Amino acid sequence: MNKLISLISGIVFGIGLLISEMVNPAKVLGFLDLFGNWDPSLAFVMIGALIISSPLFHVIKKREKPIFVEQFNYSNNKEINNKLIIGSALFGAGWGLGGLCPGPAISSIALLNINSITFVFAMFIGFYIVKFFNLSKTS
Amino acid sequence: MNIVNFTPFTATLGGMIIGLAVVIFFFFNGRLVGISGIASNALTEKDNKFDNILFLLGLIIGPIIYSLFSSKEINITISNSIILLIFAGLLVGIGTRVSGGCTSGHGISGIGRFSLRSIIATITFMVVGILTVLIKSFI
Numbered sequence: 001m002n003k004l005i006s007l008i009s010g011i012v013f014g015i016g017l018l019i020s021e022m023v024n025p026a027k028v029l030g031f032l033d034l035f036g037n038w039d040p041s042l043a044f045v046m047i048g049a050l051i052i053s054s055p056l057f058h059v060i061k062k063r064e065k066p067i068f069v070e071q072f073n074y075s076n077n078k079e080i081n082n083k084l085i086i087g088s089a090l091f092g093a094g095w096g097l098g099g100l101c102p103g104p105a106i107s108s109i110a111l112l113n114i115n116s117i118t119f120v121f122a123m124f125i126g127f128y129i130v131k132f133f134n135l136s137k138t139s
Numbered sequence: 140m141n142i143v144n145f146t147p148f149t150a151t152l153g154g155m156i157i158g159l160a161v162v163i164f165f166f167f168n169g170r171l172v173g174i175s176g177i178a179s180n181a182l183t184e185k186d187n188k189f190d191n192i193l194f195l196l197g198l199i200i201g202p203i204i205y206s207l208f209s210s211k212e213i214n215i216t217i218s219n220s221i222i223l224l225i226f227a228g229l230l231v232g233i234g235t236r237v238s239g240g241c242t243s244g245h246g247i248s249g250i251g252r253f254s255l256r257s258i259i260a261t262i263t264f265m266v267v268g269i270l271t272v273l274i275k276s277f278i
Contacts, residue, residue: 005167006190010197011204013160013172013243018202018213020153021146026216030144032265032272037143041150046246048154053161054251060162061252066169074171074248077239080256085263087238088245092264094230096271097223101242102235103174105228106195108215110202115217119228126232127179136236 002068014107020045023108025099025116032096083136161247164194171252173244174198175235234264 021027022045030039065071095101100108100119108116130136161172168190181191206213218224235241238260240249245264249257 002168003190003193005163006193007197007200009160009164009168009172010194011201012163012197013157013174013194014198014201015205016153016156016158016160016201017198018153018205019156020150022153023202023213024215025218027144029272032268033276034269035140035273036276037141039144039146040142041144041146044147044150045154045157046242046250048151049158049161049247050154050251052155052158053165053247054253056162057165057248057251060166066165067167069169072165072169074165074169075239078254078256080259084238084256084260087234087236088260088263089234089267090230091234091238091241092267093271094227094232094234095242095264096268096275097230098218098227100217100227101174101231102178103198103241103243105231106174106178107198107202108217110199111213111215113215113217115219115221115224116215118221119217119224119231122225122228123232124178124182126229126234127175127182127236128232129229130233130236131179131183135233136239 005068013103014110016049017104017107020048023104023111025104027099028095028101028104029099032099157243157247161243161251171244171248173240173248175232175241176239176244179232179236238264 017023031042098119105116105120164170164172177191177194181195240260245257245260
């Protein structure tokens with residue numbers, strides 16, 4: 001059953017990205033163009049997501065276990081270090097250049113756009129580089 | 140600053156659907172959605188590999204299912220520069236894994252739990268994204 005939930009969560013998430021138009025890089029770049037022609041929509045996407053998820057996180061977290069697996073499994077890392085800042089800055093630069101972050105980039109594969117598929121391919125190479133050189137572990 | 144293309148209704152609705160997906164995944168499977176983590180682990184880790192692949196598949200199927208039931212045409216505008224997209228993809232791939240999250244992992248799952256680490260990450264990638272778009276506008 002947990003396999004089915006993984007698929008359903010992905011489908012629902014993808015529909016949300018499409019309805020909110022976050023799959024469109026132009027929409028994301030509009031949000032980041034704060035000093036030019038600003039499109040505040042992305043902030044409303046985050047607020048919409050947090051209104052639903054935040055209160056429910058705090059309720060669900062109090063349960064003994066999730067429904068289909070034996071225990072909750074999420075990082076409780078509280079460390080604020082250089083990696084957090086440098087990694088976020090690199091991500092922000094790539095986000096500002098292309099207008100794509102991982103979720104919308106993967107969802108946009110459905111549109112069979114060769115440019116977004118190229119981006120996803122490069123992104124996966126980036127994931128592999130971090131794994132290969134163990135960049136997420138060393139401080 | 141001019142406000143343009145602002146779509147508060149679809150942005151909030153899409154965001155709430157994204158929030159619902161995150162809640163479903165947490166309640167049933169005990170995991171927090173972070174798409175850069177799910178995508179990277181699908182590539183490099185054995186744990187939960189099939190779950191991660193199914194989630195990513197869902198992200199791609201979601202928009203396809205939606206478009207079957209909607210007459211609304213989906214248009215995206217993306218950069219034509221392949222070099223820029225490859226560079227942006229590498230930055231996003233490396234940055235999100237070094238900092239341990241992206242717009243979903245830090246921006247929704249992390250902030251939803253009031254994680255200071257994620258709040259700092261989100262502010263960092265947004266500020267750098269805004270600066271990147273600003274610098275681009277001068278080039």
